[in-house]
Amino acid sequence: AEGGDANESTDLNESETQKALEDIDGCQNEIDALNEKASEEILKVEQKYNKLRRPFFDKRNELIERIPNFWVTAFVNHPQISAILDQEEEESLHYLKRVEVEEFEDIKSGYKIKFHFKSNPYFTDSVLCKEFHLAPTGDPESKSTQINWKNGMDLAARGQAAANSGNSRKRRHGNKRNFFMWFLDNGDPSADDIAEVIKDDMWPNPLQYYLAPDTEVEENGISDY
Amino acid sequence: AEGGDANESTDLNESETQKALEDIDGCQNEIDALNEKASEEILKVEQKYNKLRRPFFDKRNELIERIPNFWVTAFVNHPQISAILDQEEEESLHYLKRVEVEEFEDIKSGYKIKFHFKSNPYFTDSVLCKEFHLAPTGDPESKSTQINWKNGMDLAARGQAAANSGNSRKRRHGNKRNFFMWFLDNGDPSADDIAEVIKDDMWPNPLQYYLAPDTEVEENGISDY
Ligand SMILES: [Ca+2]
Ligand SMILES: [Ca+2]
Numbered sequence: 001a002e003g004g005d006a007n008e009s010t011d012l013n014e015s016e017t018q019k020a021l022e023d024i025d026g027c028q029n030e031i032d033a034l035n036e037k038a039s040e041e042i043l044k045v046e047q048k049y050n051k052l053r054r055p056f057f058d059k060r061n062e063l064i065e066r067i068p069n070f071w072v073t074a075f076v077n078h079p080q081i082s083a084i085l086d087q088e089e090e091e092s093l094h095y096l097k098r099v100e101v102e103e104f105e106d107i108k109s110g111y112k113i114k115f116h117f118k119s120n121p122y123f124t125d126s127v128l129c130k131e132f133h134l135a136p137t138g139d140p141e142s143k144s145t146q147i148n149w150k151n152g153m154d155l156a157a158r159g160q161a162a163a164n165s166g167n168s169r170k171r172r173h174g175n176k177r178n179f180f181m182w183f184l185d186n187g188d189p190s191a192d193d194i195a196e197v198i199k200d201d202m203w204p205n206p207l208q209y210y211l212a213p214d215t216e217v218e219e220n221g222i223s224d225y
Numbered sequence: 226a227e228g229g230d231a232n233e234s235t236d237l238n239e240s241e242t243q244k245a246l247e248d249i250d251g252c253q254n255e256i257d258a259l260n261e262k263a264s265e266e267i268l269k270v271e272q273k274y275n276k277l278r279r280p281f282f283d284k285r286n287e288l289i290e291r292i293p294n295f296w297v298t299a300f301v302n303h304p305q306i307s308a309i310l311d312q313e314e315e316e317s318l319h320y321l322k323r324v325e326v327e328e329f330e331d332i333k334s335g336y337k338i339k340f341h342f343k344s345n346p347y348f349t350d351s352v353l354c355k356e357f358h359l360a361p362t363g364d365p366e367s368k369s370t371q372i373n374w375k376n377g378m379d380l381a382a383r384g385q386a387a388a389n390s391g392n393s394r395k396r397r398h399g400n401k402r403n404f405f406m407w408f409l410d411n412g413d414p415s416a417d418d419i420a421e422v423i424k425d426d427m428w429p430n431p432l433q434y435y436l437a438p439d440t441e442v443e444e445n446g447i448s449d450y
């Protein structure tokens with residue numbers, strides 16, 4: 001035992017310490033078991049309310065689908081989404097008619113963000129989906145619908161070219177990505193800030209953004225939002 | 226209405242749009258009410274398990290208190306805590322005999338981290354407590370026991386002097402803070418990374434750190450931990 005501690009009569013010798021550590025391990029097992037039960041009960045509450053909310057999300061989407069440019073307006077009014085949305089992409093999102101965010105039944109496995117589009121000049125797909133799930137290793141993974149761009153309309157490639165270019169005007173905001181580049185990026189699912197914003201901020205209440213324009217933030221810039 | 230949308234017969238005119246927006250607001254109210262009920266049920270689960278876990282945390286602390294240098298060993302073996310712990314502070318923590326993390330009953334209001342010390346050469350206090358709570362405004366706030374340092378033993382002031390000094394050796398790790406500077410810092414409670422590490426990582430299971438030394442990370446440096 002070290003220094004002054006060895007002289008305290010309440011401290012343990014080495015074999016008593018070993019026993020105490022085993023007893024602490026026993027305590028930890030009880031605590032871990034309770035933590036697991038708590039997580040399971042919380043998951044059940046979340047599953048219950050996902051089911052209860054579903055009809056309201058469905059009804060909400062029916063109503064939204066009839067309002068011209070609802071989603072593009074909400075996106076343009078959201079500080080973090082508008083920060084990555086370039087001008088041509090904003091045009092393309094006028095064809096966005098429906099957004100859905102769905103968690104997997106067991107919640108733990110992940111969720112999907114679905115973008116439903118009207119017929120448009122940019123790509124032939126009617127639904128673009130970005131999905132977050134767990135790999136067999138347990139690591140977070142994502143996958144994105146491969147976008148079937150019409151001729152000369154690859155907005156992600158244009159964004160990449162702008163990001164690479166030496167053109168200081170195009171790069172003035174320090175933009176390294178645009179919306180469709182974000183959509184197609186599966187490099188670091190656990191750090192997908194835009195997906196998190198759509199799932200946890202936009203999807204729970206898009207109406208607040210449709211109704212209330214906010215100051216645009218510069219990506220990587222300071223904002224007083 | 227804009228562009229192509231105005232010609233779609235399913236789109237609404239302005240007063241129909243207004244009605245649809247009111248109906249969406251109605252949906253949102255229902256969704257918000259369900260979200261609130263979900264949060265309340267989840268809070269009840271957390272309160273239930275806080276009560277169930279409490280006797281095991283108490284028993285664990287009784288056992289820990291008899292093991293020489295349990296907490297200093299766990300802290301030194303934790304990558305993020307050891308990164309801010311300077312050498313003299315590590316000495317002082319040999320007198321740390323008990324740590325407690327307690328959430329307020331309603332959980333939402335905050336929590337306390339209590340450090341219980343044996344009689345020591347550094348300060349006269351037997352308990353140092355850092356508490357996190359909500360200000361009347363609803364903003365997160367924290368407060369720390371004012372430490373009654375013995376003569377010439379102000380370890381936080383020493384850390385501040387080292388951080389300010391031009392001495393490149395003392396600053397080689399880019400350390401801007403040490404443990405007691407962290408303890409006393411109430412400047413940005415919502416971004417208190419060390420408190421979060423103690424509450425969510427160390428407190429749930431300190432035994433894993435007592436038993437298993439990990440590579441120290443440089444504060445602000447790259448680690449392969
Ligand atoms: Ca065990
Ligand atoms: Ca309302």
Ligand SMILES: [Mg+2]
Nearest residue numbers: 069072094227
């Ligand atoms: Mg427009």
Ligand SMILES: [Mg+2]
Nearest residue numbers: 002294297319
């Ligand atoms: Mg030691």
